[in-house]
Amino acid sequence: MTKQQANWSPYDNNGGSCVAIAGADYCVIAADTRMSTGYNILTREYSKICKLADKCVMASSGFQADVKALQKNLAARHLIYQHQHNKQMSCPAMAQLLSNTLYYKRFFPYYSFNVLGGLDNEGKGCVFTYDAVGSYEKVGYSSQGSGSTLITPFLDNQLKSPSPLLLPVQDAVTPLVEAEAIDLVKTVFASASERDIYTGDKVEIVVVNAAGIRREYMELRKD
Amino acid sequence: MSNSVIEVPPKGGFSFDLCKRNEMLAKKGVNPPSFRKTGTTIVGLVFQDGVILGADTRATEGPIVCDKNCEKIHYMAPNIYCCGAGTAADTEAVTDMVSSQLQLHRYHTGRESRVVTALTLLKRHLFNYQGYVSAALVLGGVDVTGPHLHTIYPHGSTDTLPFATMGSGSLAAMAVFESKYKEGLTRNEGIELVTEAICSGIFNDLGSGSNVDVCVITKGGKEYLRNHLQPNPRTYTNSKGYSFPKKTEVLLTKIIPLKEKVEIIEGGDAMEE
Numbered sequence: 001m002t003k004q005q006a007n008w009s010p011y012d013n014n015g016g017s018c019v020a021i022a023g024a025d026y027c028v029i030a031a032d033t034r035m036s037t038g039y040n041i042l043t044r045e046y047s048k049i050c051k052l053a054d055k056c057v058m059a060s061s062g063f064q065a066d067v068k069a070l071q072k073n074l075a076a077r078h079l080i081y082q083h084q085h086n087k088q089m090s091c092p093a094m095a096q097l098l099s100n101t102l103y104y105k106r107f108f109p110y111y112s113f114n115v116l117g118g119l120d121n122e123g124k125g126c127v128f129t130y131d132a133v134g135s136y137e138k139v140g141y142s143s144q145g146s147g148s149t150l151i152t153p154f155l156d157n158q159l160k161s162p163s164p165l166l167l168p169v170q171d172a173v174t175p176l177v178e179a180e181a182i183d184l185v186k187t188v189f190a191s192a193s194e195r196d197i198y199t200g201d202k203v204e205i206v207v208v209n210a211a212g213i214r215r216e217y218m219e220l221r222k223d
Numbered sequence: 224m225s226n227s228v229i230e231v232p233p234k235g236g237f238s239f240d241l242c243k244r245n246e247m248l249a250k251k252g253v254n255p256p257s258f259r260k261t262g263t264t265i266v267g268l269v270f271q272d273g274v275i276l277g278a279d280t281r282a283t284e285g286p287i288v289c290d291k292n293c294e295k296i297h298y299m300a301p302n303i304y305c306c307g308a309g310t311a312a313d314t315e316a317v318t319d320m321v322s323s324q325l326q327l328h329r330y331h332t333g334r335e336s337r338v339v340t341a342l343t344l345l346k347r348h349l350f351n352y353q354g355y356v357s358a359a360l361v362l363g364g365v366d367v368t369g370p371h372l373h374t375i376y377p378h379g380s381t382d383t384l385p386f387a388t389m390g391s392g393s394l395a396a397m398a399v400f401e402s403k404y405k406e407g408l409t410r411n412e413g414i415e416l417v418t419e420a421i422c423s424g425i426f427n428d429l430g431s432g433s434n435v436d437v438c439v440i441t442k443g444g445k446e447y448l449r450n451h452l453q454p455n456p457r458t459y460t461n462s463k464g465y466s467f468p469k470k471t472e473v474l475l476t477k478i479i480p481l482k483e484k485v486e487i488i489e490g491g492d493a494m495e496e
Contacts, residue, residue, distance in 0.1 A: 036429060038429075039262065039391050039428055039429045039430050040427070040428070040429070041427060041429065146286055150287075157467065158465060183461055186459045186461075187459060187460075187461045187465075189459075190457060190458045190459035190460070193458070194288065194291065194457065195287055195288045195291075196286060196287060196288070197262075197283060197286055197287075197288060197429040197430065197432070198286055198429065218458070218459065219458055220458050221432075221455050221457075221458055222426050222455070223281070223425045223426055223431070223432030223433060223454075223455045
């Protein structure tokens with residue numbers, strides 16, 4: 001007599017891809033705007049990017065209901081921090097908070113694959129990449145979601161970030177200029193939407209720099 | 224008397240010997256490789272002078288597009304074409320096979336092939352394989368008895384219809400047909416309707432995409448409009464392009480000379496012939 005298996009799953013995958021690239025004085029975070037389930041499109045205009053603090057932005061792909069719940073949770077915790085410390089959370093601080101929040105639900109995880117991007121306390125770009133249960137690492141660039149297997153090899157080839165384990169400690173941020181990084185992101189999403197069925201419609205590109213946060217959109221394949 | 228089993232060589236077709244083993248492996252987590260399916264939109268309709276077939280051009284391997292511009296409208300006979308959805312290998316193989324059989328039949332009878340002949344050959348083959356040949360087809364053509372359009376399902380059942388859709392995008396395409404189809408369409412109206420139905424599949428179904436292929440078959444002949452519409456050009460190309468290092472990086476050069484094992488004997492005999 002075999003054990004009865006569950007015939008219902010609490011999770012669903014809404015698809016999509018996210019990318020973040022850190023520069024010397026900026027950070028680019030991008031995600032496509034397609035939300036899908038199975039072979040159907042739910043909407044072509046869904047934002048997967050959320051501003052958590054003044055200099056800290058998160059992009060998440062996976063199960064958007066869990067993503068929404070996670071974003072609400074972090075926003076609430078940030079508000080409490082602001083009341084207690086009379087200042088905004090820095091990006092590295094938010095990174096640790098996100099990791100702890102994800103691990104808190106280790107045994108019923110948030111089905112959310114995140115990249116966190118922003119400026120650290122010195123104004124240098126930083127990108128943190130996560131798995132679903134909170135393991136994180138500070139990197140020079142990262143990609144998550146359904147198109148990540150197509151995007152990451154190309155970013156590895158063009159940006160070639162050195163390993164953080166090497167000594168002397170080398171700078172992970174890319175020497176590229178802001179405009180070149182945005183160009184790279186556009187190319188990467190155009191290519192990913194050619195071959196990944198879950199990536200497409202539009203790409204939302206958010207740039208965080210000393211002047212503030214700027215947002216732009218680019219059209220992608222709609223098929 | 225001994226209960227001897229005579230080993231008969233397999234006559235062909237599928238051998239189900241490994242099914243139990245596969246089940247056992249699947250339980251242990253070792254999964255068989257996936258097939259390439261054409262998550263697809265294919266359509267056909269009957270118009271005033273004949274039939275029009277349409278198809279998208281995307282072939283997928285799970286969530287990845289493996290061919291952005293494949294051909295899903297297969298040749299069966301000069302007056303008969305067949306669109307295929309399902310496992311790509313199966314649709315190719317079954318249409319090629321029946322196409323040859325039709326050619327031989329034409330030589331034998333000295334007459335133009337009939338659509339019902341192709342239909343019967345296909346359905347007999349698919350039923351024989353009990354649905355394991357995963358081919359869902361839209362067969363259309365014009366012969367002496369008039370224009371015909373049929374759908375054939377993987378298990379071998381067929382339908383004869385004035386308009387039909389198959390594949391993962393079939394619902395999106397059928398929504399268009401059910402709203403706009405009427406009898407006695409002209410050639411241009413028919414092509415426009417087929418294109419609209421395929422586009423509906425391309426944009427609303429993630430398994431279908433890229434371009435629209437159309438094939439118009441009339442008593443006079445056929446017109447294969449490959450890539451009749453290309454509504455999905457590449458969205459962004461970097462003007463400057465990207466550079467890639469010409470060879471793999473050299474990390475370490477280490478040369479170890481091998482010792483010679485050859486002994487040279489002076490003044491030996493020359494080799495005999």
